[in-house]
Amino acid sequence: MTKKAKTFMYICFGGIEAFLVRGVINAAMxxxxAPLLDYFGLLYMTPWGVLLLLSCFGLIGLLVSHLIxxxxxxxxxxxxxxxxxxxxLSFVPYVLFLAYCVLCSKFGFNFFTTTYGWEGFRNAFIVVGFVFCVxxxxxxxxxxxxxxIVKWARKERS
Incomplete structure (x- = not known):
């Protein structure tokens, strides 16, 4: 592993550690x-959660790059x-998501009220899309x- 990769790995672990420390600080304050895991669940919806997500993506990208x-x-x-x-296979969730939205436009989407047609499609798209992003x-x-795509393009270029 190169020096840059090790530095990047330590930065990613630092981001995860910062998320964990912030959760413990919130619990102590x-x-x-409440149980400690509840504080981490609440922290996930803040910029600290974005830091955790980016750190995990960085580590996954580093691992895949190393394996390739x-x-x-x-x-x-x-x-x-x-x-x-x-x-x-990474396109399957998008296809299933759109199929579910189309299904909701025909049979209705129930979120406080039942909506059909374009409104059912739109409401399902917004609510379920938000859930799949959270x-x-x-x-x-x-x-x-x-x-x-980046790894494939680098392979083709070299």
């Missing part, structure tokens, strides 16, 4: 009136069939697609 580089040094193809299949399904899929 509140007097531990290691495959190249062993004489194997840098991007294997497994990476291609995972790239294709639970980082869409950001992770998008991150994986960008990482794969």
């Amino acid at each position: 509140d007097g531990m009136r 580089k290691r495959r190249g040094t062993k004489g194997q193809k840098p991007i294997s069939v497994g990476y291609k299949v995972s790239f294709i 639970i980082p399904v869409f950001p992770f899929c998008l991150f994986w697609q960008i990482l794969y």
Whole structure:
């Protein structure tokens, strides 16, 4: 691992550590009136949660980059069939999300009131899309697609 990669890895671990320390500080300031994990759940929806997410994405990107580089040094193809299949499968949540929205436009989307047609599609798109961004399904899929395309472009260029 290069010096830049190690520095980046330590920065990512520092971001995760900052998130954890902030959660413990919030719990201590509140007097531990709730279980400790509840404070981390609340902290996830703040800029500290964004720091945690970016740090995790950075570590995943570093790991994938290291694995691809290691495959190249062993004489194997840098991007294997497994990476291609995972790239294709990363589009499945988007397809299922749009299929669910279309289904809600026909059969109704129930969120306080039941809506049909375009309003049902729009409401399902907004609510379920927000949920899939809070639970980082869409950001992770998008991150994986960008990482794969960058690695593929670098391989083709060299």
